[in-house]
Amino acid sequence: MKLTNSLTGRKELFKPVNEDHVGMYVCGPTVYSDVHLGNVRTFLTFDVIFRFFRFLGYNVRYVRNITDVGHLENDDDNGEDKIAKKARMEKLEPMEVVKHYTEDFHQVLRQFNCLPPSIEPSATGHIIEQIEMTKKLIEQGFAYVVNGSVYFDVLKYNEQHNYGILSGRVVEELMESGRKLDSQDEKKNKVDFALWKKAASSHIMRWPSPWSAGFPGWHIECTVMSTKYLGETFDIHGGGIDLKFPHHECEIAQSVGATGKNPVNYWIHSNMLTVNGQKMSKSLGNSFLPRELFTGSHSLLDKGYGPMTVRFFMLQSHYSSTLDFSNEALNAAEKGFKKLSNALTLVKKLSHPGGSIKQTPMDEILLNLSDELYENMCDDFNTAKTLAVLFEMSGRINDFKSGNTPLSSIDNTTFEQFKAAYIGFMEDVLGLKSEEEHNQELLNGVIQVLIDLRKKAREDKNYKLSDKIRDDLKAMGVQLMDGKNGEMSYTLE
RNA sequence: GGUCUCGUGGCCGAGUGGCUAGGCAGAGCUCUGCAAAAGCUUGUACAGCGGUUCGAAUCCGCUCGAGACCUCCA
Numbered sequence: 001m002k003l004t005n006s007l008t009g010r011k012e013l014f015k016p017v018n019e020d021h022v023g024m025y026v027c028g029p030t031v032y033s034d035v036h037l038g039n040v041r042t043f044l045t046f047d048v049i050f051r052f053f054r055f056l057g058y059n060v061r062y063v064r065n066i067t068d069v070g071h072l073e074n075d076d077d078n079g080e081d082k083i084a085k086k087a088r089m090e091k092l093e094p095m096e097v098v099k100h101y102t103e104d105f106h107q108v109l110r111q112f113n114c115l116p117p118s119i120e121p122s123a124t125g126h127i128i129e130q131i132e133m134t135k136k137l138i139e140q141g142f143a144y145v146v147n148g149s150v151y152f153d154v155l156k157y158n159e160q161h162n163y164g165i166l167s168g169r170v171v172e173e174l175m176e177s178g179r180k181l182d183s184q185d186e187k188k189n190k191v192d193f194a195l196w197k198k199a200a201s202s203h204i205m206r207w208p209s210p211w212s213a214g215f216p217g218w219h220i221e222c223t224v225m226s227t228k229y230l231g232e233t234f235d236i237h238g239g240g241i242d243l244k245f246p247h248h249e250c251e252i253a254q255s256v257g258a259t260g261k262n263p264v265n266y267w268i269h270s271n272m273l274t275v276n277g278q279k280m281s282k283s284l285g286n287s288f289l290p291r292e293l294f295t296g297s298h299s300l301l302d303k304g305y306g307p308m309t310v311r312f313f314m315l316q317s318h319y320s321s322t323l324d325f326s327n328e329a330l331n332a333a334e335k336g337f338k339k340l341s342n343a344l345t346l347v348k349k350l351s352h353p354g355g356s357i358k359q360t361p362m363d364e365i366l367l368n369l370s371d372e373l374y375e376n377m378c379d380d381f382n383t384a385k386t387l388a389v390l391f392e393m394s395g396r397i398n399d400f401k402s403g404n405t406p407l408s409s410i411d412n413t414t415f416e417q418f419k420a421a422y423i424g425f426m427e428d429v430l431g432l433k434s435e436e437e438h439n440q441e442l443l444n445g446v447i448q449v450l451i452d453l454r455k456k457a458r459e460d461k462n463y464k465l466s467d468k469i470r471d472d473l474k475a476m477g478v479q480l481m482d483g484k485n486g487e488m489s490y491t492l493e
Numbered sequence: 494g495g496u497c498u499c500g501u502g503g504c505c506g507a508g509u510g511g512c513u514a515g516g517c518a519g520a521g522c523u524c525u526g527c528a529a530a531a532g533c534u535u536g537u538a539c540a541g542c543g544g545u546u547c548g549a550a551u552c553c554g555c556u557c558g559a560g561a562c563c564u565c566c567a
Contacts, residue, residue: 042567240567332517388515
């Protein structure tokens with residue numbers, strides 16, 4: 001297993017800290033607005049990495065956080081908290097904003113068939129730990145207090161360590177470029193960053209701390225949560241390449257400053273999704289929302305595309321390359337994916353007549369193809385090459401079907417291995433299944449939600465609502481049936 | 494301005510020194526009542542210039558072009 005480590009810039013052999021175990025941390029979203037397709041690409045990348053390690057038999061702990069406090073609007077440390085701003089603008093409690101967009105995020109990832117992480121901690125759930133780590137950094141002399149706020153002292157840190165080890169930045173150059181400190185700034189130097197921010201009493205998100213009532217800085221949450229759930233040194237840290245600096249650089253500084261240990265052995269950065277060659281981002285206004293894509297209600301699309309098509313489209317490129325998003329490319333992906341998914345449906349139905357025969361050159365070809373799937377995924381998660389092999393395999397599957405290659409002409413175990421590899425890599429590793437099947441699962445999920453709602457309504461003796469749910473579903477061809485002990489089943493017409 | 498990355502055929506996109514990427518689109522053929530699906534065959538390529546090498550899309554230099562980061566972003 002080899003992967004490209006952003007820390008060294010080289011492809012390296014993967015050696016986990018604990019044999020057979022993988023600890024992976026990925027920076028999750030700041031839940032203040034809808035996730036767009038660019039965001040999805042990153043989480044899809046790490047979903048495949050998560051899936052592949054599991055497929056290889058590793059015991060993986062995948063931690064992905066939810067940032068629900070501390071992420072400030074531009075203008076670095078003097079901006080407003082993103083969640084708080086949204087809450088103020090929409091006259092909501094911050095936690096209402098958080099809940100809404102967290103659920104939206106989950107729903108979107110489910111649509112793209114991304115598995116949930118092992119642990120999904122939130123920043124507000126770890127305020128105490130963040131305060132503790134901040135204290136530790138002050139004790140170590142790498143942080144200082146000003147007017148109730150605490151800042152990380154980058155210059156001090158850089159005397160003993162290397163701030164820039166990940167991003168290749170040079171502190172002296174950072175000090176010179178960009179905007180200067182202005183009178184509002186409390187920081188000693190412009191490169192310093194906040195660990196704790198004092199908040200005015202009007203501020204709607206604040207917690208007590210030894211320094212002031214306030215809230216934690218953005219970078220400290222990831223350090224705290226990754227350390228808490230994965231240890232002081234863990235295997236893989238991932239995220240979008242745009243987080244490399246300053247976010248990930250700061251994480252390293254915080255960890256090294258607090259524990260003296262290098263926190264992460266392998267950094268993996270996924271590249272950006274672009275539109276007409278430009279990064280898809282909210283601020284540029286060129287982002288696509290998943291539902292715009294599914295329904296085709298976007299000016300750059302002339303039709304809608306299913307989530308599996310999009311998943312396939314993204315996997316056709318390597319995670320470390322930029323990927324350009326266009327209607328034409330999606331159209332091609334849709335047709336290509338259809339081919340793979342047809343073969344998937346087909347191969348599931350095929351079974352070998354039984355009987356083992358002497359292996360022929362065809363057996364060898366088929367077994368080699370299965371091996372290539374592993375080789376390509378083990379080579380820095382090369383999903384593009386893996387898909388190329390799957391295309392070749394889909395051709396063989398069609399040959400089985402048409403009789404060009406009768407199943408009886410190959411060995412039983414060869415076929416079983418081939419079949420398992422195709423299905424395994426399609427479904428378990430790449431997370432691809434036919435749109436129909438995927439839709440069916442989604443539909444089942446949706447119906448289950450309605451069943452739960454109806455159950456709740458019945459418990460509340462709100463029969464008006466419970467009957468409405470049953471009747472409306474019946475009108476759409478879904479017949480609900482109440483069982484003996486409150487169980488519920490349904491049939492589709 | 495600084496740091497870095499990229500530039501592959503009509504489109505998307507793998508590939509890092511010699512060995513077919515792949516998908517979509519195009520052309521031809523097979524199968525088919527028609528169509529679809531499927532199968533077979535096929536053309537077009539490595540931004541430009543120079544260098545290293547027996548040999549470069551792949552290494553080095555320069556030029557041009559695009560992008561990312563340096564400020565919130567996956």
